[in-house]
Amino acid sequence: MRYSDDIIEEVRMKNDIVDVVSQYVKLNRRGNTYFGLCPFHNEKTPSFSVTPSKQMYYCFGCGAGGNVYNFVMEYENYTFGEALQHLADRAGVQLPKIEYSREAKEKAEKRATLLEINKLAASYFYYQLRRENGSQAYAYLINRGVSEDTIKKFGLGYSDKYSDDLYKFLKSKNYSDDLLRESGLFNVDERHGMYDKFWNRVIFPIMDVNNRVIGFGGRVMGDGKPKYLNSPETKIFDKSRNLYGLNIARTTRKNYLILCEGYMDVISMHQAGFTNAVASLGTALTSGHASLLKRYTQEVLLLYDSDDAGVRAALRAIPILREAGITSRVVSLKPHKDPDEFIKALGGEEFEKRLERAMDSFMFRIHMAQKEFTMEEPQGQNRFFERCAQMLLELSDELERNLYIEAIVKDYRGYGISVEDLRKRVNTLALKGTPAEQRVQPKTTGAQPKKRDSASEKAQKLMLTWLVTYPGIFDTVVRYIQPSDFVVPLYRQVAEMLYQQHEDGDVNPARLMNAFIDSEEQREVSSLFNATIHLETPEEQNRAFSDAVLRIRDESLKEKNKTLDPADMKGLQELVKAKKDLEDLRRKRQQLHISFE
CATH class of the missing domain: 3.40.1360.10 (Dna Topoisomerase Vi A Subunit; Chain: A, domain 2)
Known part of the structure; x- marks a missing residue:
C-alpha cells in the first residue's frame, strides 16, 4: 500500500531542497540557482545545480536529477519508502499507519527481527573482543596493524571458544529457536542441538549500504578449519548482492x-x-x-x-x-x-x-x-596475434577497436607487427565470422555513450522546460500544442500532467515528480525540465519558440500519419486539415510571439 499523494506532497513541501542538499553538498548561490560539486560523480568544476523555484536538482555533467525524494534515495541508497520516512522525521511529520496484508506484515516483521538479532550479535562480539577471553583475537588485530579507531569503525569483534555462548545470550532476549535458526548464526544437529556457528574467531560484521548488520565473517584463531567462515545466505543476506566496506566506500x-x-x-x-x-x-x-x-x-x-x-x-x-x-x-x-x-x-x-x-x-x-604462447618462435607469435584479433572482435565500437589495435602494436612492435597487419587480421576474422558466443556485447547502461537527442526530442524537451520555468507562456502554447503532440511516450505523460496542473492553477514540477518513484525515471524526467539553449534577444526567443512549435507539430502529424488506418476517412480528413493548418502557421510564423518574463 502506498501513502496518499497529499502526504507525500506535504513531506516534500516541508523539506526545502536547498536545505536538504546543503547537508551533503556545499552550495554557492548564482542568481536564482545554487551550484556545487556533484556528489554523484567526481568533478572539479561545479555542474550540480539546485533550483529553489522548481524545488529540483540537476547535474549538467552526469544527468543526475529529481526532487528532494530522489536526492535522498540516490545519496543514501534508500527506497522511496525509506526516503519518505527519513524526510518525514526531519520535518516532524507523523506518517499514518499503513495496514499491510497479514502475509506482508509477517514478512516485514521477520526481516526486522533478523536485523535486530544481527545487530545484537554484532554488539555482543564487539564486547567479547575486549574481555580477557578475547585477548588473543585483540592481539591478532593489533599485530596486524589494526588501530583502535579502525576496530571501532568496522565493529570488529570476537566469538568465544564456547560454542553456545551467543546462543545463550540471544535466548536470554527471548528469541525463538526458529528465528535464531533463520539468522544464520547457528548450526543445528541431532547430537548437539543448536550451537554457535562462529566460535574462537575474529568477527567481521558485514553491513549493507545502509549500515545494517546483515551477516558476519569469521577468521579462526589458531589452526582450525576453515580459516575464514561466512554467514550462510538468509532472508537479509545475499552474498551475490552485497560488498564488504561499501557502506563506507559509497560516500x-x-x-x-x-x-x-x-x-x-x-x-x-x-x-x-x-x-x-x-x-x-x-x-x-x-x-x-x-x-x-x-x-x-x-x-x-x-x-x-x-x-x-x-x-x-x-x-x-x-x-x-x-x-x-x-x-x-x-x-x-x-x-x-x-x-x-x-x-x-x-x-x-x-x-x-x-x-x-x-x-x-x-x-x-x-x-x-601472451603468456600462453612461445613468443620466441614465429608460430607462437602468429598464434598470439590471432588471439589478439579474436579479442579485438569482441569490441563492437570501431573507434575503441582501432585505439586498442594501436596500443597492442605499440607494446609488441618488437615482433614486427604493424597497425595495418593487425587490422587486416581482424578484418579477415570478421569476414570469416566469429561465433556469436565469443563476442562480448555490452548491455546498454548509463555508462555507455549517451544517445544524442534528435531535433524533435530536443524541441519537446525545450518546450517542457519553458513550461515549468515560465508558466505564463501556457496560454500561448495551448493554442498550438496539446499533450498528444509530444510523440515520445514519457514526454507525453509529463506534458499531460503539466497541462492538468495548469488547468488546476498550480504548475509544480517537483510535485509532478512524486509520481515517478524510480530513480532512473526521476533522472530522465528531471532532464526534461533542464534543457538549455542560449538565447539573448527577444528575436532569438521568438525564433527558438516558433522552431520548437513547428517541429513538435510536424513530428506529431508524421506520427499520426504512420498509425492512421487507411479506412478511417474522418481521420484522414482531419489529418489533411491539420497539415494545411501547419503550412499556414509556417507562413505566418511571425505570429508566434513569446515572452520569457
Whole structure:
C-alpha cells in the first residue's frame, strides 16, 4: 500500500531542497540557482545545480536529477519508502499507519527481527573482543596493524571458544529457536542441538549500504578449519548482492572504487586512507555485484592477490564489469602479495602510485594471453596475434577497436607487427565470422555513450522546460500544442500532467515528480525540465519558440500519419486539415510571439 499523494506532497513541501542538499553538498548561490560539486560523480568544476523555484536538482555533467525524494534515495541508497520516512522525521511529520496484508506484515516483521538479532550479535562480539577471553583475537588485530579507531569503525569483534555462548545470550532476549535458526548464526544437529556457528574467531560484521548488520565473517584463531567462515545466505543476506566496506566506500569523493579480495585488505586500505575499497564476500564477482557497483561508480580498479588465483579472479571479473557498463583497470602489487602486505612494506604514498599506474583491463587480458604462447618462435607469435584479433572482435565500437589495435602494436612492435597487419587480421576474422558466443556485447547502461537527442526530442524537451520555468507562456502554447503532440511516450505523460496542473492553477514540477518513484525515471524526467539553449534577444526567443512549435507539430502529424488506418476517412480528413493548418502557421510564423518574463 502506498501513502496518499497529499502526504507525500506535504513531506516534500516541508523539506526545502536547498536545505536538504546543503547537508551533503556545499552550495554557492548564482542568481536564482545554487551550484556545487556533484556528489554523484567526481568533478572539479561545479555542474550540480539546485533550483529553489522548481524545488529540483540537476547535474549538467552526469544527468543526475529529481526532487528532494530522489536526492535522498540516490545519496543514501534508500527506497522511496525509506526516503519518505527519513524526510518525514526531519520535518516532524507523523506518517499514518499503513495496514499491510497479514502475509506482508509477517514478512516485514521477520526481516526486522533478523536485523535486530544481527545487530545484537554484532554488539555482543564487539564486547567479547575486549574481555580477557578475547585477548588473543585483540592481539591478532593489533599485530596486524589494526588501530583502535579502525576496530571501532568496522565493529570488529570476537566469538568465544564456547560454542553456545551467543546462543545463550540471544535466548536470554527471548528469541525463538526458529528465528535464531533463520539468522544464520547457528548450526543445528541431532547430537548437539543448536550451537554457535562462529566460535574462537575474529568477527567481521558485514553491513549493507545502509549500515545494517546483515551477516558476519569469521577468521579462526589458531589452526582450525576453515580459516575464514561466512554467514550462510538468509532472508537479509545475499552474498551475490552485497560488498564488504561499501557502506563506507559509497560516500567516497574518488571517482572510482577499488575491488579487492578480503576483509583485511579492505580494512588495511581504509586505515591507510583509501576509503573507496570494497571486497566480495567469499565468492567470485557476480553480475549482482557489478550492478551494485554501477550505482556508485563508472570505474573499478581490480586489486586481487598477485598469485595465479588472483590473476584468474581479475580475468573473470573484467567481462562482468564491462557488461554492466563499468570501466576497469588492473593494479599490480608485485612483488607483494596483497594490499595489506604492500602498505605495511612501502606505505600509502607508494600504494597511491601503483593505483595511478593501473593497467587498462583489455590490455591486461592481452598481456596475460601472451603468456600462453612461445613468443620466441614465429608460430607462437602468429598464434598470439590471432588471439589478439579474436579479442579485438569482441569490441563492437570501431573507434575503441582501432585505439586498442594501436596500443597492442605499440607494446609488441618488437615482433614486427604493424597497425595495418593487425587490422587486416581482424578484418579477415570478421569476414570469416566469429561465433556469436565469443563476442562480448555490452548491455546498454548509463555508462555507455549517451544517445544524442534528435531535433524533435530536443524541441519537446525545450518546450517542457519553458513550461515549468515560465508558466505564463501556457496560454500561448495551448493554442498550438496539446499533450498528444509530444510523440515520445514519457514526454507525453509529463506534458499531460503539466497541462492538468495548469488547468488546476498550480504548475509544480517537483510535485509532478512524486509520481515517478524510480530513480532512473526521476533522472530522465528531471532532464526534461533542464534543457538549455542560449538565447539573448527577444528575436532569438521568438525564433527558438516558433522552431520548437513547428517541429513538435510536424513530428506529431508524421506520427499520426504512420498509425492512421487507411479506412478511417474522418481521420484522414482531419489529418489533411491539420497539415494545411501547419503550412499556414509556417507562413505566418511571425505570429508566434513569446515572452520569457
